[in-house]
Amino acid sequence: xxxxxxxxxxxxxxxxxxxxxxxxxxxxxxxxxxxxxxxxxxxxxxxxxxxxxxxxxxxxxxxxxxxxxxxxxxxxxxxxxxxxxxxxxxxxxxxxxxxxxxxxxxxxxxxxxxxxxxxxxxxxxxxxxxxxxxxxxxxxxxxxxxxxxxxxxxxxxxxxxxxxxxxxxxxxxxxxxxxxxxxxxxxxxxxxxxxxxxxxxxxxxxxxxxxxxxxxxxxxxxxxxxxxxxxxxxxxxxxxxxxxxxxxxxxxxxxxxxxxxxxxxxxxxxxxxxxxxxxxxxxxxxxxxxxxxxxxxxxxxxxxxxxxxxxxxxxxxxxxxxxxxxxxxxxxxxxxxxxxxxxxxxxxxxxxxxxxxxxxxxxxxxxxxxxxxxxxxxxxxxxxxxxxxxxxxxxxxxxxxxxxxxxxxxxxxxxxxx
RNA sequence: GUGGCCGUAGCUCAGCUGGUAGAGCCCCGGGUUGUGGUCCCGGUGGUCGCGGGUUCGAAUCCCGUCGGUCACCCCA
Numbered sequence: 181x182x183x184x185x186x187x188x189x190x191x192x193x194x195x196x197x198x199x200x201x202x203x204x205x206x207x208x209x210x211x212x213x214x215x216x217x218x219x220x221x222x223x224x225x226x227x228x229x230x231x232x233x234x235x236x237x238x239x240x241x242x243x244x245x246x247x248x249x250x251x252x253x254x255x256x257x258x259x260x261x262x263x264x265x266x267x268x269x270x271x272x273x274x275x276x277x278x279x280x281x282x283x284x285x286x287x288x289x290x291x292x293x294x295x296x297x298x299x300x301x302x303x304x305x306x307x308x309x310x311x312x313x314x315x316x317x318x319x320x321x322x323x324x325x326x327x328x329x330x331x332x333x334x335x336x337x338x339x340x341x342x343x344x345x346x347x348x349x350x351x352x353x354x355x356x357x358x359x360x361x362x363x364x365x366x367x368x369x370x371x372x373x374x375x376x377x378x379x380x381x382x383x384x385x386x387x388x389x390x391x392x393x394x395x396x397x398x399x400x401x402x403x404x405x406x407x408x409x410x411x412x413x414x415x416x417x418x419x420x421x422x423x424x425x426x427x428x429x430x431x432x433x434x435x436x437x438x439x440x441x442x443x444x445x446x447x448x449x450x451x452x453x454x455x456x457x458x459x460x461x462x463x464x465x466x467x468x469x470x471x472x473x474x475x476x477x478x479x480x481x482x483x484x485x486x487x488x489x490x491x492x493x494x495x496x497x498x499x500x501x502x503x504x505x506x507x508x509x510x511x512x513x514x515x516x517x518x519x520x521x522x523x524x525x526x527x528x529x530x531x532x533x534x535x536x537x538x539x540x541x542x543x544x545x546x547x548x549x550x551x552x553x554x555x556x557x558x559x560x561x562x563x564x565x566x567x568x569x570x571x572x573x574x575x576x577x578x579x580x581x582x583x584x585x586x587x588x589x590x591x592x593x594x595x596x597x598x
Numbered sequence: 599g600u601g602g603c604c605g606u607a608g609c610u611c612a613g614c615u616g617g618u619a620g621a622g623c624c625c626c627g628g629g630u631u632g633u634g635g636u637c638c639c640g641g642u643g644g645u646c647g648c649g650g651g652u653u654c655g656a657a658u659c660c661c662g663u664c665g666g667u668c669a670c671c672c673c674a
Contacts, residue, residue, distance in 0.1 A: 184647085187665065239672050243599075261674085294672065295599075296665095306674060373671075389670080439673095448674095460674060487674030541627070543634085550634045559633090573632070 188294075188302025196492075198500040203491045204287065206333045207307040211285040214326045216309050219284040221265035223291075227255040232474055233264040235381070235440025244292040258291035261439070262308045263467065263483055264474075270312050271476035280313030280479075287488075299458035299490045310483030312471065317414050320445045320466060320482050321421030327449055327462050327484060328427055334495040336451070339461060341427065343447045344404065344435035345415040346383060348468060351408035352443075356382055358401045369396045386434035394434075402433040411444055418445050437463070441470040445482065451494050461494060462486035503553030505531040506589060509545040511561035518582050519560050525586035531593065556593065558585055567592055 185191060192200055211218070227247050234241050246258035259265055266284060269275065275282045287307045296302055309326055311319045324341065331339055347355065363370065363378045363385065370378065370385075371393055377384045383403065388394060407415065422429055429447075437446050446465035454461075464484025471479040508523050510516060526533050534552055536545045542559075549557050550570075557568045565580040567589060580588045 184665070244672080290674080292673080295670095297667070297669095300673080304674070308674095387672085437673095455668080457669075457672090458674080463674065485674060490674060538626085543628090544626070546634050557634090570634090 186302070188296035190301060190303075198502070199492050199495065199498065200488070202498055202500060203334060203488055203495060204307070206330045207285070207287065207486075209333065210326050210329045211309060214283075214309075214322065214329070216283045216285040216311075216326070219266060219269065219286055220288070221262070221269050221286065222259075223289060224256045224258050225265055225268065227257040229264050229268055229474065230257055230260060233267065233439075233441050233470055234261070238381075238439055240292065240439065244294050246291045246293055260292045261290055262286045262288075262306060262485060263310060263441075263470070263481075266308075266310045266483075267312070267467075267471050267474060267476070267481065270479070271471060271474065276313060276471075276477050276479055281311045281316070281319060282313055283309070283311045285309045297455075297458060299454060299487070299493050301489060305488035306485045307488060308483060308485035310481060312481040313479045315414070315466075315468060315480040317417035317445075318421055320418045321425065321427075323464060323482060323484055324422065324429075324447060325425055325427060327464075327486065330486075330491075331449075331461075331494075334491065335498050336491075336494045338451065338453060339494075340450045340452070341429040341447060342432040342435050342450060343419075343422075343429045343445070344432050345407060345411060345418075345444050346403050346436060346442060346446055346465075347407050347411045348443045351406055351411050352403070355401065355403055355406035358406070359383070359385075359403075362400045366396055366400075369393070381440065383436045386436050397434070404431070404433045414444055437465055441467040441473065443468045447484075449486075451490075454490065454493055458490060460487075461490050503555060504534050505554070505593070506533040506556045506558060507545075507549035507552060507554035508533065508535040508585075509542065509549060509557060509559040510535065511542065511559075513562045514560045515582065519585070522583065522585035526589060529586070529590055531589075556589060558589060560585070569596070 208218075227245070230245060231241055236242075240260050245260055248256060250256055266286060270282060285308060288305060289303050290306050291303050293302060294300070309323055311323065328341075331337075346352070359382050360378070363374075363382060367375070369392070371388075371390055374385050374388065374390075374393055377387075386397060386400075388397070419429075435446055435448065442465040444466040447463070448460050449462040450459050451461050452459060462484050463486075464482070466480065466482040468480035470481060471477065506523075506526055508519060510519055520535065523533050523535055534549075534554070536548060538544075540548060546557075555570050557570070559566045559568070560582065563579070565582065565585050565588075566575050567577045567580060567585075568575045569592070576592050577588060
């Protein structure tokens with residue numbers, strides 16, 4: 181029986197790592213410049229953490245979590261998202277006593293048991309930025325700007341920003357009653373899915389692709405029209421910061437979130453060049469009651485998460501640096517240990533060096549050197565070494581003694597750098 | 599979880615209505631060449647996803663299962 185990677189998982193092969201490093205590097209660079217420090221939390225947590233924060237009516241909790249009992253009988257869950265862990269650590273490690281806001285980012289694998297598709301895996305990587313301990317609307321905007329910054333450095337264009345405010349506790353209560361009334365009134369027009377949502381989490385009724393239903397919902401009360409003065413002012417300020425930064429966005433009154441902890445600002449970055457079902461590159465929002473919801477102090481927060489694999493798909497046109505510095509070709513009659521000692525010297529000097537480990541013919545070694553994009557070739561036979569530079573017809577030096585190879589190569593590299 | 603399509607060498611695929619597997623690319627060697635590339639020749643490599651069934655005989659038909667992909671759902 182052939183052993184295969186579990187359903188929905190994938191290997192990131194050596195050839196894929198350059199792109200992955202580019203995406204991760206862009207995220208780390210942006211985080212550093214925007215003042216977000218990395219936090220690493222466990223890949224699994226007590227199950228109740230996610231049940232409380234995501235909401236017991238959410239799909240993530242109901243059918244997508246990898247939950248198991250450990251040998252001590254504890255119910256643990258492989259994290260389906262990163263925000264809950266950050267909030268938990270914020271409380272447990274006393275970060276609410278640090279100067280606020282605390283700005284962190286995380287990077288690592290997440291786990292959701294859902295039907296796998298392209299750009300959608302059961303184990304997938306996310307990068308996320310979170311700012312806890314401040315309700316400043318400038319932070320909401322800053323977080324969106326940070327993601328724009330990542331897109332820019334990865335050469336990704338044509339991404340749309342959708343924006344909405346779903347209000348806070350104060351304004352949402354009244355609104356939800358009106359929405360429920362509307363939904364009850366139009367119950368015969370709702371599909372099965374919408375009825376289920378109406379009972380549990382009415383706001384999410386708007387998250388539909390059913391055109392008939394969308395038509396009905398056009399007349400439904402919108403949360404954006406029901407914001408209290410404070411929430412409206414907050415949203416106004418978020419938009420002012422985005423406008424001043426020159427970031428375009430679409431106001432989408434139907435935009436809601438699948439997790440219960442969100443309040444006020446919510447947004448998504450969408451890349452239409454990806455397949456429709458997986459076009460969301462990044463989703464975020466404010467969660468002003470999440471921390472106190474799991475037993476912490478009253479601490480508002482805001483943040484986003486982006487899928488690394490989807491960013492890789494969007495950034496696949498990115499030109500990546502390739503090539504090594506030196507390839508050492510050896511004829512059969514050379515003293516291999518002595519020649520390889522020279523290679524080690526070059527590596528210690530900081531050059532990326534390779535040689536043949538497959539007993540290739542001289543022609544085969546040349547092919548391999550070319551394949552690796554070697555800038556310099558050092559060919560060694562019984563009479564000494566020849567140093568050649570890629571793309572040049574004439575050799576750079578002939579008759580180099582074996583134990584002077586490193587010295588001479590470094591001299592040539594140094595000379596051509598100027 | 600539901601439905602459609604798909605699953606043959608590392609990769610992309612061909613193999614019509616059943617008779618014990620092929621091509622191109624890649625990889626390795628040789629020749630040619632301004633010792634790379636190009637071009638020519640040769641070679642390595644597959645129990646046809648897995649299991650069962652029908653049959654004298656199945657990659658080819660049937661069932662199941664696993665996996666991929668797309669849509670729904672949900673989301674990153």
